[in-house]
Each structure stands twice: as C-alpha cells, then as structure tokens.
Amino acid sequence: MKTVASVVEKYLKTKPFLLSSLSEGIINLTSLARIIMPEIEMHLGKDIKQGAVVMALKRISEELDFKISNRVAKVLQNLGEITVRSSLTDYTFEISETLLENQSKLMFEIKTNKNVFYTSSRGVNETNIVVSSEVNAIVEECMKNEKLLSKNENLSSITIKLPHENVSVPGVYYYIFQSLAWEGITIDEVISTSNEFTIIVNENQIDIAFSVIKDLKK
Numbered sequence: 052m053k054t055v056a057s058v059v060e061k062y063l064k065t066k067p068f069l070l071s072s073l074s075e076g077i078i079n080l081t082s083l084a085r086i087i088m089p090e091i092e093m094h095l096g097k098d099i100k101q102g103a104v105v106m107a108l109k110r111i112s113e114e115l116d117f118k119i120s121n122r123v124a125k126v127l128q129n130l131g132e133i134t135v136r137s138s139l140t141d142y143t144f145e146i147s148e149t150l151l152e153n154q155s156k157l158m159f160e161i162k163t164n165k166n167v168f169y170t171s172s173r174g175v176n177e178t179n180i181v182v183s184s185e186v187n188a189i190v191e192e193c194m195k196n197e198k199l200l201s202k203n204e205n206l207s208s209i210t211i212k213l214p215h216e217n218v219s220v221p222g223v224y225y226y227i228f229q230s231l232a233w234e235g236i237t238i239d240e241v242i243s244t245s246n247e248f249t250i251i252v253n254e255n256q257i258d259i260a261f262s263v264i265k266d267l268k269k
Contacts, residue, residue, distance in 0.1 A: 058094045059107040062087060073112040080108045123222050127267045131212030135261055136168045139206040140187050141240055141251060142180045145198040150178060157193040161186050168208065170242050170249065179240055181208070181251055206239055207257040209264060210249040218245060230267060236260045 063070050072078045084104035092099055144150060154171065157180070161167050168183045177200055182190055184204060217223050231238065231250075236259060240251035252260050 053095055055091065055095065055099055055103045056107040056110065058091050059087070059104060060111055062090060062094075063111060073108065076112070080105050080112070084108060122220050123226050126214055126217050126220050126223050127226065129214040130264075130268050131214070133212075133261070133264060134210040135207065135257065136183075136210075137207040137254060137257065138184045139168060139181055139208055139251065140184045140190075141201075141203040141206055142182075142190060142194070143200040143202075144178050144180070144194060145200055146173070146176055146178055147197060150197055153193050153197060154178070154180070157190060160189050160193060172240070172242050181206070181240060181242070203239055205254045206251050207254045208249050208251050209257070209260055210247060211264060213246045213248065215246055224248075227264065227267065230263050231260060234259055234263050236263065 063073070069078070069083075081101070084101050088099065088101060088104055091104060158169070161169060161182075164186070166183070167186055168181070171178060171180045173179075180190065180194075211227075213223070228238070236252060236256050238250050238252055240249075242249045242251075250260070
C-alpha cells in the first residue's frame with residue numbers, strides 16, 4: 052500500500068540535487084511540500100494534507116543528514132593524495148581491429164619518458180587516450196591510420212586517491228561530482244580504478260576544481 056512517506060521518498064530519489072539541498076537544510080519544507088503536492092497526490096490517487104508531506108520531508112531530510120555526515124563525509128575526510136597535471140590532450144578514436152596494436156606502439160614509444168602523463172579508457176565504440184601535450188606528435192604518428200573522432204587540448208587533470216572503504220559506501224562519487232557541478236565545472240573525462248579516480252577539465256577551470264575537491268576533506 053502506498054503511503055505519503057513512501058511516495059515522497061520515491062519522488063526525491065529522482066531529484067539528486069534536491070536531496071542534497073534537503074540534507075543541508077537549505078530548503079523550506081513547507082514551500083517544497085506545496086510545490087510537490089500535486090505530483091504526490093497524482094501517484095496516490097487521492098487528496099492529501101500538506102502537513103503530511105511536510106512531515107515526510109522532515110523525516111527524510113533528517114535521515115539523509117545522518118547518512119551523509121556519517122558515511123560519505125567519513126570517506127571524503129580520508130581522501131588521500133591529490134595530484135594535478137597540466138598541458139594535456141584528449142584524443143577519441145573509433146574502435147577498429149588495429150587500434151590496440153597501434154596503441155601498443157604508442158605505449159612503447161613513450162615508456163621511457165617517466166614524466167609523460169598517459170591514460171586510456173575503452174568503451175563499446177570508441178577509445179579515449181589522454182596524454183601530455185608534448186607527445187601529441189607521437190600519438191598522431193602512431194594512430195595516423197585510425198579514425199580520429201575528436202581532439203581536445205589545453206586540459207588538466209586531478210587525480211584523487213580514495214580510501215578502500217569507498218567501494219562499499221554509496222554516494223561518494225555523486226557527492227564529489229555534485230560539488231563540482233555546483234561550481235560550474237565541466238568535466239571532459241573521468242578515469243577510475245577501485246581506489247583512485249582522475250577527472251580531466253579545461254585548464255581555465257583547474258584552480259576552482261582543485262579548490263572544490265580540497266575543501267571536501269574539511
């Protein structure tokens with residue numbers, strides 16, 4: 052049987068930014084209840100009192116505050132080393148039968164240069180290669196027979212080491228990306244492993260992005 056509380060909770064789960072605002076106590080619950088009442092009534096199939104929606108919102112916001120402050124916050128406070136690299140280029144190639152072979156040639160060409168940034172991610176139809184811009188000529192020579200879909204220059208990266216418990220705590224990545232989105236940061240690429248992830252952003256946004264991530268540890 053549907054209840055006001057269950058329908059309100061289901062509604063909020065589809066509105067991540069609203070959920071976060073609730074957890075931080077920056078939304079007037081009475082005003083929010085008035086706004087969402089028509090949709091809640093539609094799902095319930097009957098008229099309801101505004102006070103019931105307010106009570107549901109209050110209970111949910113209190114639970115969210117506990118979850119965020121005691122689980123996600125603990126992970127964020129234990130963020131490890133933050134590494135910034137600049138002067139990067141992001142290539143996107145269409146996947147082909149020869150792509151891996153040519154990518155291997157590229158890795159062989161740059162393996163002796165310990166200062167070169169290199170990372171790659173492979174999707175179903177395309178592969179991204181992010182490298183230090185100083186080796187652009189090598190990339191383009193090794194991949195000259197591959198279909199280039201896009202090339203973005205003047206990028207920087209931020210690599211964050213996460214505590215091991217991040218894989219068992221839901222919402223860690225959401226909270227980080229939400230904080231970046233609120234500051235208007237546009238993410239070009241995301242590369243992750245179990246306990247480390249890297250975001251690629253435009254060089255003109257790297258200072259703000261670094262400040263946002265650093266502040267998460269406070």
